[in-house]
Structure formats: structure tokens, C-alpha cells
Amino acid sequence: xxxxxxxxxxxxxxxxxxxxxxxxxxxxxxxxxxxxxxxxxxxxxxxxxxxxxxxxxxxxxxxxxxxxxxxxxxxxxxxxxxxxxxxxxxxxxxxxxxxxxxxxxxxxxxxxxxxxxxxxxxxxxxxxxxxxxxxxxxxxxxxxxxxxxxxxxxxxxxxxxxxxxxxxxxxxxxxxxxxxxxxxxxxxxxxxxxxxxxxxxxxxxxxxxxxxxxxxxxxxxxxxxxxxxxxxxxxxxxxxxxxxxxxxxxxxxxxxxxxxxxxxxxxxxxxxxxxxxxxxxxxxxxxxxxxxxxxxxxxxxxxxxxxxxxxxxxxxxxxxxxxxxxxxx
Amino acid sequence: xxxxxxxxxxxxxxxxxxxxxxxxxxxxxxxxxxxxxxxxxxxxxxxxxxxxxxxxxxxxxxxxxxxxxxxxxxxxxxxxxxxxxxxxxxxxxxxxxxxxxxxxxxxxxxxxxxxxxxxxxxxxxxxxxxxxxxxxxxxxxxxxxxxxxxxxxxxxxxxxxxxxxxxxxxxxxxxxxxxxxxxxxxxxxxxxxxxxxxxxxxxxxxxxxxxxxxxxxxxxxxxxxxxxxxxxxxxxxxxxxxxxxxxxxxxxxxxxxxxxxxxxxxxxxxxxxxxxxxxxxxxxxxxxxxxxxxxxxxxxxxxxxxxxxxxxxxxxxxxxxxxxxxxxx
Numbered sequence: 001x002x003x004x005x006x007x008x009x010x011x012x013x014x015x016x017x018x019x020x021x022x023x024x025x026x027x028x029x030x031x032x033x034x035x036x037x038x039x040x041x042x043x044x045x046x047x048x049x050x051x052x053x054x055x056x057x058x059x060x061x062x063x064x065x066x067x068x069x070x071x072x073x074x075x076x077x078x079x080x081x082x083x084x085x086x087x088x089x090x091x092x093x094x095x096x097x098x099x100x101x102x103x104x105x106x107x108x109x110x111x112x113x114x115x116x117x118x119x120x121x122x123x124x125x126x127x128x129x130x131x132x133x134x135x136x137x138x139x140x141x142x143x144x145x146x147x148x149x150x151x152x153x154x155x156x157x158x159x160x161x162x163x164x165x166x167x168x169x170x171x172x173x174x175x176x177x178x179x180x181x182x183x184x185x186x187x188x189x190x191x192x193x194x195x196x197x198x199x200x201x202x203x204x205x206x207x208x209x210x211x212x213x214x215x216x217x218x219x220x221x222x223x224x225x226x227x228x229x230x231x232x233x234x235x236x237x238x239x240x241x242x243x244x245x246x247x248x249x250x251x252x253x254x255x256x257x258x259x260x261x262x263x264x265x266x267x268x269x270x271x272x273x274x275x276x277x278x279x280x281x282x283x284x285x286x287x288x289x290x291x292x293x294x295x296x297x298x299x300x301x302x303x304x305x306x307x308x309x310x311x312x313x314x315x316x317x318x319x320x321x322x323x324x325x326x327x328x329x
Numbered sequence: 330x331x332x333x334x335x336x337x338x339x340x341x342x343x344x345x346x347x348x349x350x351x352x353x354x355x356x357x358x359x360x361x362x363x364x365x366x367x368x369x370x371x372x373x374x375x376x377x378x379x380x381x382x383x384x385x386x387x388x389x390x391x392x393x394x395x396x397x398x399x400x401x402x403x404x405x406x407x408x409x410x411x412x413x414x415x416x417x418x419x420x421x422x423x424x425x426x427x428x429x430x431x432x433x434x435x436x437x438x439x440x441x442x443x444x445x446x447x448x449x450x451x452x453x454x455x456x457x458x459x460x461x462x463x464x465x466x467x468x469x470x471x472x473x474x475x476x477x478x479x480x481x482x483x484x485x486x487x488x489x490x491x492x493x494x495x496x497x498x499x500x501x502x503x504x505x506x507x508x509x510x511x512x513x514x515x516x517x518x519x520x521x522x523x524x525x526x527x528x529x530x531x532x533x534x535x536x537x538x539x540x541x542x543x544x545x546x547x548x549x550x551x552x553x554x555x556x557x558x559x560x561x562x563x564x565x566x567x568x569x570x571x572x573x574x575x576x577x578x579x580x581x582x583x584x585x586x587x588x589x590x591x592x593x594x595x596x597x598x599x600x601x602x603x604x605x606x607x608x609x610x611x612x613x614x615x616x617x618x619x620x621x622x623x624x625x626x627x628x629x630x631x632x633x634x635x636x637x638x639x640x641x642x643x644x645x646x647x648x649x650x651x652x653x654x655x656x657x658x
Contacts, residue, residue: 021647054397054424054645057386068383087416087442095383113416316383318350 004183006102007075007290009152011144011171012063013136013160014081014105015115016088019275019313020052022120027128034122037129037191039163045132048118057088058314059095060117061136062190063158065276065315069283069305071100072321075290078102078148084135088114095316105143108135119275121313127275133164141170149174150181153290154212156282159190159219162198175209184241186212188282189219196222206240212289213243214282220245229253233260244299246281246306248274254299263299266307268324276315280305284321304328333512335431336404336619338481340473340500341392342465342489343410343434344444345417348604348642349381351449356457363451366458366520368492374461377447386417387643388424389446390465391519392487394605394644398612398634400429401650404619407431407477413464417443424645434472437464448604450642456604462493470499478503479510482619483541485611488519488548491527504538513570515541517611518548525551535569541618542572543611549574558582562589573628575610575635577603583628592628595636597653605644609634613650633657 027034030048040048059068067077079096083089085107092114096103107114115136120128139161149155155178161167175185187202187210189195195202195215202223206213213220213236217229220243226232229247236243238257246252251264284301293301304325308317317324356363359377369377388397396406408425412418414436421443425432436443444465449457468490478484484507490496504514516531516539518524524531531552535542542549542565546558549572555561558576565572567586575581580593613630622630633654637646646653 049423052427054388054427055420056643057420059383091384091386094378098381098383314385 004151004153005076006078006148006152008067008070008154008156008286009078009080009149010063010067010156011080011139011161011174012158013061013115013133014064014083014092015061015117015131015136016092017058017060017275017315018049018055018116018118019058020055020118020120022052022122024122027120027122032128032130034128035126036193037131040130040132042132042134045116045118045130048130052118052120056313057091058316059092060315062160062188062279063156064096065279066156066283066286067101068096068099068316069280069321070287072317073283073287073301073325074322075287078152080105080139080143080145080148082108082135082139082143083114084108084112086114088116089135108138111135112138121273121275125271125274125310127273137164137167139167139170141173144170144174144177146177149177150183152178152183154184154186154286156186156286158188159194159198159202162194162201172205172209179209184211185209186214186286188278189213189215189223192218192222195219199223211241213240214278214285215243216246216278242295244285244302246278252281252299252303254295256295259295261296261299263296263303266303267310268307269311271310273313274310276309277306279315280309280317301325333480333482334405335407335477335481337396337399337483337485337615338407338409338478339392339396339485340409340468340490340503341487342390342444342462343393343412343421344390344446344460344465345421346387346389346604346644347378347384347445347447348387349384349447349449351381351451353451356449356451361457361459363457364455365522366460369459369461371461371463374445374447374459377459381447381449385642386420387645388421389644391489391517391608392485393425394608395485395612395615396430397425397428397645398609398650399616401646402613402616402630402634402654403651404616407481409434409468409472409474409477411437411464411468411472412443413437413441415443417445418464437467440464441467450602450604454600454603454639456602466493466496468496468499470502473499473503473506475506478506479512481507481512483513483515483615485515485615487517488523488527488531491523491530501534501538508538513540514538515543515615517607518542518544518552521547521551524548528552540570542569543607543614544572545575545607571624573614573631575607581610581628581632583624585624588624590625590628592625592632595632596639597636598640600639602642603639605638606635608644609638609646630654
């Protein structure tokens with residue numbers, strides 16, 4: 001690979017988050033298992049929206065949040081994701097570019113609206129998400145900018161895309177482009193139900209294309225049908241270059257063929273909303289990884305970024321992670 | 330007046346706020362006097378938007394924020410304001426209804442987009458606003474629901490509307506409807522530059538129609554061309570039923586013909602964003618006023634609501650003001 005123009009290119013859903021506080025009973029009423037992501041259609045999304053209290057809107061999307069975090073550290077990220085040419089699409093594109101993420105996926109000019117994700121934050125700071133994919137589900141092979149992918153050190157992809165057969169195919173093509181040009185492929189498993197729905201496909205993907213896996217405890221145990229976290233760690237260790245597994249308040253475990261590194265969680269203050277914790281952990285880790293840090297430093301940077309984002313509403317950093325990292329050494 | 334269906338009906342701009350942090354130097358660059366509101370056209374708004382960092386969106390609009398606050402106290406507010414039938418218009422309407430504000434102004438089906446206000450919050454927690462009025466500037470006599478206005482105890486109007494000749498005329502009609510049906514008319518002066526631009530008109534309005542005035546120190550001194558706050562207090566005292574004047578960290582002064590009441594500011598914590606402070610002061614005051622509280626209690630409720638909203642980003646309460654008031658006695 002010649003000199004890379006970008007540290008990481010993320011491919012994922014281009015989503016605007018709609019954030020509301022809710023009580024646990026509201027989740028039960030809407031049959032939503034806490035802490036997970038439910039795919040909803042436009043009517044369900046509208047019905048739920050009518051039922052929630054006042055909200056704030058902010059750009060989101062898992063890989064998009066991660067790219068935003070990498071930019072906040074001072075890295076060079078790019079993003080590929082589909083919006084519609086509407087007000088929410090404009091908001092999404094603005095927030096990517098404003099923070100320094102290279103983003104030029106052509107928006108749809110008609111058809112489905114820009115994706116929105118209604119995120120309910122319960123008093124325990126957990127988030128439960130209801131995603132209406134809209135335009136973001138229409139990402140296709142035509143959007144996979146080969147030059148961009150070939151000129152990035154890491155391609156970062158979301159398990160979420162495995163619910164979309166066309167997009168999934170396009171992303172596998174992107175993985176091949178990345179590998180051919182000497183780049184690494186990183187995958188986040190995204191959600192335990194996603195893993196449950198696409199277990200075999202995701203295992204194949206990991207075996208054939210993936211160098212770095214991000215997952216939380218539920219996701220990794222679901223992937224390997226493990227009875228315990230330790231069993232899952234053993235299963236994933238050595239299967240690929242590196243797996244880094246987050247466990248909420250218990251921190252993260254990073255495993256390779258030869259090593260296992262534990263990293264404590266580092267909340268910057270009172271935890272108010274865990275939205276974006278995994279996304280920002282990946283941001284810190286990948287920022288460190290692409291500048292050549294050792295794995296312990298990568299995990300520390302991940303914990304620092306996650307620790308910032310969980311102390312306020314919303315899935316993207318409110319302060320410069322570069323400054324925060326400098327301050328904390 | 331027969332039994333009122335509503336405590337307060339607000340007429341104002343239906344706006345979605347676009348909130349960003351900015352440094353003082355950014356304001357200088359955009360020739361913006363800190364703490365004020367600048368009217369911008371669509372091109373200026375777009376240019377500024379391109380230049381600001383990542384943002385969050387939340388419903389705003391001065392009178393709309395006030396009605397939202399009254400609902401949060403458990404009062405019965407209604408709102409009249411114009412949106413377009415677009416995504417930001419949908420967000421605005423949702424946030425009104427979700428909190429319990431009666432709102433059924435017909436949105437435009439084409440033409441100008443829903444209003445947006447870019448709000449820059451500087452490190453000193455001050456806010457400076459750039460308003461693109463869009464659809465909200467097209468409020469007309471046809472939108473003045475006479476039954477609604479006649480069945481409200483108080484009509485609450487914004488000085489901001491005095492920049493819009495058609496809307497201004499429609500609102501004077503609404504004042505006549507309110508007075509005829511035994512209701513009171515309350516006015517917020519909104520912004521020192523608005524007062525400067527429309528001083529004589531606003532003085533006429535106050536003399537002919539207004540029972541209750543809300544203003545901050547700069548606005549009231551501008552209105553009476555006073556050399557000091559005390560001079561302005563003297564000028565307004567007795568001119569109308571009650572004037573209640575806010576002075577930021579120094580609290581509020583409420584004056585009638587016979588009395589002058591001082592109320593200290595009550596920030597609930599660290600002040601991070603003063604957006605909505607005046608709007609929420611008016612909410613607390615009017616909630617107390619319409620249930621028959623004495624003026625000291627009205628001002629205390631105003632200070633409580635303002636004290637909540639300045640401790641987080643955004644112009645609307647994040648907690649139930651009813652619960653907060655109960656907790657603080």
C-alpha cells in the first residue's frame with residue numbers, strides 16, 4: 001500500500017438519532033428488550049415517535065459515530081453511507097464534515113427519507129434503539145468508492161449491514177478491495193440479535209476477510225454459542241489478528257493469538273447515557289491502531305473515548321478527544 | 330370570560346434550534362454582538378451552518394419554549410406558529426404535543442422551509458442566535474384562532490413578531506380578541522435590537538393592549554431610552570398592571586404601580602447555556618399568574634424554571650418542572 005490518504009474508512013448506516021428519556025415501563029409497552037436495536041418500518045417509527053416525549057436530534061449511526069470519534073482524536077477518517085436529499089440528510093452530512101470526516105456519498109434525490117433511530121434512554125443510562133433504515137438501507141455497490149477504500153489503512157464495517165442482502169454483498173466487495181490494497185478489515189458485531197440472525201454469515205466473513213473484531217460480551221458469546229465470556233474469549237483468540245471485547249462497566253478485554261490484555265472502564269463522570277459507548281471505544285482503538293500504538297494503548301484510548309461519550313446525552317463526543325487524551329496523558 | 334380552556338396561548342415563531350459550541354472569535358468573524366438575535370436569510374443561514382462544528386437540533390422559538398415550560402409545570406398552554414410540512418416542521422409539532430401543548434396551526438404545504446435558529450454557545454454560557462425565519466414569518470390573520478384566543482386566560486406574544494408587518498397586524502387583532510373576552514395580554518420584548526427597531530410601535534402596543542411585560546435589562550432600558558436600570562423600572566412601574574424584568578445572574582425585579590419585588594436567580598447547578606432563560610422565566614411566572622399566585626410566588630417559579638434550563642444545552646426543560654417545584658417546595 002502506498003502512503004494512505006485515510007486512517008480508516010467506515011461503511012455504515014447514515015442515521016440521525018432522535019433521543020428521548022423513557023421509563024422502563026415504556027420499553028415493556030413497546031416489547032423492546034433493553035440495550036438492543038430493533039428494526040422498525042416507517043409506520044412503526046412514526047407510531048413510536050408520537051408516543052415519546054420531547055426529543056433532541058443529533059447525528060448518529062454506529063460506524064459514523066466511530067469515524068466522528070477518530071476525527072476528534074485528530075485522525076483521518078472517511079465515511080460511506082446513504083442519505084436522502086432532505087433536512088435530516090443535510091444534518092447528517094454537515095455533522096460528518098464539520099468534525100473533519102471525509103464524506104461524499106451521493107444522497108438519493110427521491111424515494112426513502114434519511115434514516116432515523118429513536119433512542120430511548122432509561123434512568124439506568126441504558127439505551128434501546130428503534131431504527132427506521134430508510135435511505136441508509138439502500139447503500140449499494142455503486143457507492144463503494146474503490147479509490148477511497150484502497151487508500152485507507154483500515155476498512156471498518158458494521159454487523160448491522162448483514163440485515164441488508166444487497167449492501168452486504170457490496171461490503172464484501174469492499175473487504176476484497178481493502179485486503180488487495182494491503183489494508184486491514186475491522187468489523188463490529190453491532191448487536192446480539194444481529195449476530196443471532198446472521199451467525200454463520202458473520203463467522204464466514206470473519207474467517208475470510210476480517211482482521212480486527214469489536215464486540216460486546218453478549219455479541220461474542222452469541223457468535224460462538226459460548227456458555228461464558230471466558231469461553232468466547234478462548235474461541236476468538238487466535239482466530240484473527242485481534243479481537244477487542246467490551247463489557248460495560250467491567251472494561252474491555254483485547255485478545256490475540258499470544259496475548260490477553262484487560263483494560264478498565266474509565267467513565268469521565270456520572271454515566272447518563274451509554275449511547276455510542278461501543279462506537280467510541282472502536283474510535284479510540286482504531287485511532288491508536290492506525291498510528292502504530294501497542295494494543296494496550298489502543299484499548300486505553302478506546303476506554304477514554306467511551307468514558308467521555310457515556311457522560312452526556314448523545315453518541316458523539318462533546319469535547320475534543322485529542323485535547324482530552326493530551327490532558328490525561 | 331367563561332371557564333377558560335387554556336391558561337396561556339402563545340403566538341410566536343415556530344423554530345427548530347441548531348445548537349453548537351463556538352469560541353468568541355467565531356462571533357467576531359461573523360459580526361455578531363454576543364447575546365443578541367440576528368435575522369439572517371436562507372443563504373446566510375446556510376453559509377453559517379457550513380462554518381459551525383457538529384450540532385444538535387432541538388425545538389425552540391421563544392414563545393414556544395415558554396408554552397413548553399408551562400406544560401412542564403402542569404399548566405394548560407396552547408401555541409400558534411407556522412411551520413412548513415417538512416422534517417423540521419414535524420419535529421417542532423411533535424415536541425409541542427409531546428409535552429402537552431395544544432398546537433394545531435396548519436403547516437404550509439410548500440414554499441419556505443420550517444424556521445431554524447443557529448445558536449452559538451460561547452464558553453461563558455452566553456448564547457448568540459442567527460434566525461432564518463422561513464415559514465414561521467408567514468403567520469397571518471387566518472392563523473389567529475379566535476375561539477382559542479378567547480378561551481385562554483392570557484395571550485402571550487413576542488416582540489420578535491414586530492419585524493413582520495403582516496404578522497404584527499394579525500397579532501394586534503389577537504390582542505383585541507383576548508381583551509374583549511376578558512383575557513390578559515402579556516408581551517416579551519424579546520431582544521434589545523428588536524426594541525431599537527420598533528420602539529414607538531412597541532410603546533404604542535404596551536399602552537393600548539398589554540397588561541404584563543417581560544423584558545431583560547437591556548431591552549427595558551432601550552425601550553425607555555433610560556440611562557440606568559432603576560430609571561427604566563421607574564418608567565415602566567404603573568404604566569401597566571405588571572412588568573417583570575430579568576437581569577441574568579442578578580435575578581429579577583417585578584414592578585407594579587404600588588410594589589417592587591426582587592427575586593434572586595436560582596441556577597440549579599453550573600451554568601452551561603443561557604438559551605431559553607428568559608423564555609422559561611416567563612413560563613414559571615405565567616404558570617403562577619394564571620393559577621392566582623401572588624407576584625412573589627410567580628417570580629420564584631420563573632426563577633426556578635430559568636435556573637433549570639441554564640444548566641444544560643437547549644432552551645426547554647429536561648426535567649418535569651412540576652416535580653422540581655414540588656421538590657423545592
